[in-house]
Amino acid sequence: MGTLTRETKVTLLYIAIAFLFSVAVRMIWFYQFADYELFKFNSQFMINTNDGYYWAEGARDILSGLSQENDLSPITTAASQLTAFFAFILPLSFESIILFMPVVLGSLVVVPIMLIAKSLDNLELGLVAALLASIGWSYYNRTMIGYYDTDMLNIVLPMFLLWSIIWAIKTNEDKYLLITALDILIYRWWYPQSYSLEFSFFGLILLYVLIWDRKNIYNYKLLAIMMFAMIGLEGYIRAVLVLGVFYIYKQKQFDKYVYYVLALSIALFFASGGFNPIWSQLKGYVFKDAVTVGKEGLNLHFYSVMQTIREAGHIPFEMFANRISGHVVTFVVSVGGFIYLAYRHKIMLFGLPLIGLGFLAYVGGLRFTIYAVPVLAFGVAFLITEIARYMPTIRLKFLTITALTLAILYPNIAHVQDYKVPTVFNADEVKVLDKLKDIAQREDYVAAWWDYGYPIRYYSDVKTLIDGGKHSGAVNFPVSFILTHPQEAAAKMARLDVEYTEKTFKFIEENRELIRDKNLTIFSNIEQMTKDNGFNDTNDFLLSLESDMELPKKTRDIYFYLPYRMIEIYPTVEMFSNINLMNAEMKKRSLFYVTKMFKQEQNIVNLGQGILFDIQSATITINNQKVPIKRFVQTSYDKSMKFSKNIQIANASASVNIIYMSSYNTFLVVDEKTYHSLYIQLMVLEEYDRALFEEVIMTPQAKVYRLRV
Numbered sequence: 001m002g003t004l005t006r007e008t009k010v011t012l013l014y015i016a017i018a019f020l021f022s023v024a025v026r027m028i029w030f031y032q033f034a035d036y037e038l039f040k041f042n043s044q045f046m047i048n049t050n051d052g053y054y055w056a057e058g059a060r061d062i063l064s065g066l067s068q069e070n071d072l073s074p075i076t077t078a079a080s081q082l083t084a085f086f087a088f089i090l091p092l093s094f095e096s097i098i099l100f101m102p103v104v105l106g107s108l109v110v111v112p113i114m115l116i117a118k119s120l121d122n123l124e125l126g127l128v129a130a131l132l133a134s135i136g137w138s139y140y141n142r143t144m145i146g147y148y149d150t151d152m153l154n155i156v157l158p159m160f161l162l163w164s165i166i167w168a169i170k171t172n173e174d175k176y177l178l179i180t181a182l183d184i185l186i187y188r189w190w191y192p193q194s195y196s197l198e199f200s201f202f203g204l205i206l207l208y209v210l211i212w213d214r215k216n217i218y219n220y221k222l223l224a225i226m227m228f229a230m231i232g233l234e235g236y237i238r239a240v241l242v243l244g245v246f247y248i249y250k251q252k253q254f255d256k257y258v259y260y261v262l263a264l265s266i267a268l269f270f271a272s273g274g275f276n277p278i279w280s281q282l283k284g285y286v287f288k289d290a291v292t293v294g295k296e297g298l299n300l301h302f303y304s305v306m307q308t309i310r311e312a313g314h315i316p317f318e319m320f321a322n323r324i325s326g327h328v329v330t331f332v333v334s335v336g337g338f339i340y341l342a343y344r345h346k347i348m349l350f351g352l353p354l355i356g357l358g359f360l361a362y363v364g365g366l367r368f369t370i371y372a373v374p375v376l377a378f379g380v381a382f383l384i385t386e387i388a389r390y391m392p393t394i395r396l397k398f399l400t401i402t403a404l405t406l407a408i409l410y411p412n413i414a415h416v417q418d419y420k421v422p423t424v425f426n427a428d429e430v431k432v433l434d435k436l437k438d439i440a441q442r443e444d445y446v447a448a449w450w451d452y453g454y455p456i457r458y459y460s461d462v463k464t465l466i467d468g469g470k471h472s473g474a475v476n477f478p479v480s481f482i483l484t485h486p487q488e489a490a491a492k493m494a495r496l497d498v499e500y501t502e503k504t505f506k507f508i509e510e511n512r513e514l515i516r517d518k519n520l521t522i523f524s525n526i527e528q529m530t531k532d533n534g535f536n537d538t539n540d541f542l543l544s545l546e547s548d549m550e551l552p553k554k555t556r557d558i559y560f561y562l563p564y565r566m567i568e569i570y571p572t573v574e575m576f577s578n579i580n581l582m583n584a585e586m587k588k589r590s591l592f593y594v595t596k597m598f599k600q601e602q603n604i605v606n607l608g609q610g611i612l613f614d615i616q617s618a619t620i621t622i623n624n625q626k627v628p629i630k631r632f633v634q635t636s637y638d639k640s641m642k643f644s645k646n647i648q649i650a651n652a653s654a655s656v657n658i659i660y661m662s663s664y665n666t667f668l669v670v671d672e673k674t675y676h677s678l679y680i681q682l683m684v685l686e687e688y689d690r691a692l693f694e695e696v697i698m699t700p701q702a703k704v705y706r707l708r709v
């Protein structure tokens with residue numbers, strides 16, 4: 001260590017301090033829930049982001065070497081590969097690896113921040129910015145412990161890119177050409193959507209070169225090697241090209257060819273279709289409704305997921321500011337500070353693409369704010385160090401920096417303490433899936449709503465029809481239909497949808513060329529079923545499910561995963577099949593009301609929202625209208641967890657049913673259609689047709705049935 005300069009030693013010390021601070025703050029959640037067994041599986045905390053189970057499935061399959069065709073397991077993705085690598089070399093359980101990866105990788109953001117500050121000769125600026133950025137509100141939310149998703153490196157990698165660009169432009173040293181290109185390669189490997197940010201950096205450098213530094217040959221080398229790293233070819237080909245170009249750069253006699261190298265890189269970029277992803281994204285923005293349906297198709301209309309996710313709309317300024325800096329005041333000061341910083345150090349203007357992407361949150365949704373967190377942290381940190389500069393003594397300088405830093409950190413730490421997010425599933429639900437793993441075969445299907453797709457595949461190692469990435473209106477329709485329709489139609493639809501899903505995989509495999517060259521249309525399962533059964537109106541086909549029909553040959557088992565928690569989203573689940581596919585007309589919404597907040601006053605049970613259940617007269621008041629009820633059902637578990645139900649028919653001609661799930665402290669008010677749905681019958685009432693279904697795992701939290709047809 002004797003050879004290190006004082007500056008290097010301080011840099012390393014500050015990196016260590018900021019890194020440990022970032023890790024320590026992320027451990028708050030861990031200690032808050034230390035004794036909470038419902039969040040644990042295999043004596044470790046489970047993760048708290050649904051998508052994480054996708055990468056975890058891929059990593060699990062890489063490690064075991066077992067991957068099947070069409071299981072949708074992401075074994076070729078960077079996140080899964082890196083996870084498998086860590087799990088392979090580290091003496092920790094797999095659950096611990098995925099829990100802590102965001103803690104460690106997310107905290108790495110302090111490294112490029114310190115290195116950028118070093119280039120500004122202001123290490124204290126770096127330390128303050130690193131402390132703030134590492135736990136900044138939205139950055140914390142997306143890199144907290146258990147938030148196992150690509151976010152854990154999605155800011156770290158572009159910050160390294162910013163650092164190497166700044167050092168390249170400032171020093172014109174050869175090594176930064178290579179580092180910049182390698183960073184782009186890694187960033188693209190990790191997050192294929194990264195090209196928009198890469199191009200913004202490229203464009204900004206080009207602008208800078210054309211306006212201020214046209215004669216410097218180094219700049220053209222930088223642009224060319226960046227372009228080689230960005231062209232539309234496989235990662236390893238780009239890596240070879242980058243190394244080759246770097247080798248040429250090192251030979252001074254080739255300097256006169258630099259412009260040809262740049263021209264070649266741009267030509268290759270267009271030839272390899274490097275512009276396509278940008279073009280298709282632009283098209284998506286400009287021609288929003290350009291989605292067309294094949295001519296020979298039935299022109300079916302599906303309900304879109306976008307319609308259920310709340311429109312981004314207008315984000316309140318305060319929320320936007322909090323997400324970026326932790327507090328409105330800090331945010332305003334940070335913006336002012338960044339402007340001043342950029343005025344004093346023009347090089348910091350290269351941080352603009354990150355700020356710009358962060359500000360996209362105003363139109364594109366909150367998820368973008370994290371991009372602005374670290375660069376704007378430089379703004380307020382710079383002002384703090386500037387104020388400290390005017391202090392007469394070292395002691396006062398130190399006190400000023402400490403006090404102001406604590407002030408900007410405080411709202412963010414307070415947020416961390418309040419942000420008690422639950423794990424995706426609880427221990428009871430996971431026990432069911434873990435048990436199912438030993439019962440179901442790897443090629444069997446589990447029918448469940450898409451929210452549960454990734455975790456089901458991870459814990460039970462089965463196939464699913466829909467998941468966090470596969471949930472368009474067309475694939476959701478059959479699953480929604482299964483869950484919200486009567487048992488016979490649901491059973492047939494389940495068999496049909498699974499066999500058609502597998503058939504479609506095969507069809508795509510066998511016709512790869514035709515699909516690519518001739519634009520062969522792949523019809524939705526439901527459309528194909530309609531046509532194969534001789535109908536050209538899907539409504540007629542759906543009606544035919546209620547009568548005898550020939551089902552496709554059974555190739556595997558199908559299970560139904562029915563968790564209690566689905567009760568909360570039942571109306572949303574129903575939407576996807578509550579549409580007339582032929583003309584896009586939404587059907588009348590079913591009556592579905594669920595509550596855990598109710599109180600009884602003599603004979604009246606007040607269910608909230610003005611809904612009153614009169615036990616004596618067996619009537620219910622909804623929307624100020626008193627109507628008779630058809631059934632009153634009470635379910636319960638006794639001490640030995642035996643399920644029982646009591647059904648009283650009050651008025652056979654009525655159509656409203658009340659279900660009191662006493663052990664769940666839950667009241668349900670449903671119409672006849674909902675009452676007869678597979679979900680209510682199998683999950684809530686355990687009332688099923690023995691010819692169609694059999695019990696597999698029955699717990700209060702989740703029930704699993706097997707299809708018998």
Ligand code: MN
Pocket residue numbers: 067068071073442461462
């Ligand atoms: Mn599998």
